[in-house]
Amino acid sequence: MASRVPLVDHLVLEPEPRLRSAVCGTCEADFLTRRNACASCGGTDFGERTWGTDGTVVAFTIVHRAAPGVPVPFVSAIVRLQDGPIVQSNLVDVEPDPAHIVLGMPVRLRTFVAGTDDNGVEAVAYGFAPLD
Numbered sequence: 001m002a003s004r005v006p007l008v009d010h011l012v013l014e015p016e017p018r019l020r021s022a023v024c025g026t027c028e029a030d031f032l033t034r035r036n037a038c039a040s041c042g043g044t045d046f047g048e049r050t051w052g053t054d055g056t057v058v059a060f061t062i063v064h065r066a067a068p069g070v071p072v073p074f075v076s077a078i079v080r081l082q083d084g085p086i087v088q089s090n091l092v093d094v095e096p097d098p099a100h101i102v103l104g105m106p107v108r109l110r111t112f113v114a115g116t117d118d119n120g121v122e123a124v125a126y127g128f129a130p131l132d
C-alpha cells in the first residue's frame with residue numbers, strides 16, 4: 001500500500017480525514033495555518049482543534065483562468081464548517097456551473113490524490129463535495 005501525506009499541514013488523514021486548526025491558548029482564536037503569534041491577541045501559545053467534515057457553501061466563484069497545468073474551470077468556494085471556522089477550498093464532484101451550486105448548499109470534506117512521487121508516495125489534497 002502506498003504511503004500518503006497531506007498536501008497541507010491542516011489536513012489530518014488518520015484515523016479519518018479532518019481539518020485541524022491551531023487554537024490560541026489565550027483567546028481561543030482558530031487559524032488553519034501555522035502562526036508564530038495570534039492575529040487577534042498576539043499570544044504565542046497554541047493548541048490544536050480538529051473539526052467535523054460537514055459545512056455549507058457561503059460564497060463561490062467559477063475560476064476560468066489558472067496557472068499552466070491547472071484544469072479549468074473549477075469552483076473556488078468559502079465553506080462554513082458546521083462546528084466552527086470558515087474555510088476557503090474548491091468544490092469537487094460538482095459541475096462548475098452556477099446552475100449546480102446554491103448558497104447554503106450542504107457539503108462534506110472529500111480528499112483526493114493530487115499527485116504521486118517517484119517512490120509511490122501520494123500527496124492528498126481536499127475539497128468539499130455536495131451532499132446528495
Ligand SMILES: [Zn+2]
Nearest residue numbers: 024027038041
Ligand atoms: Zn489569541
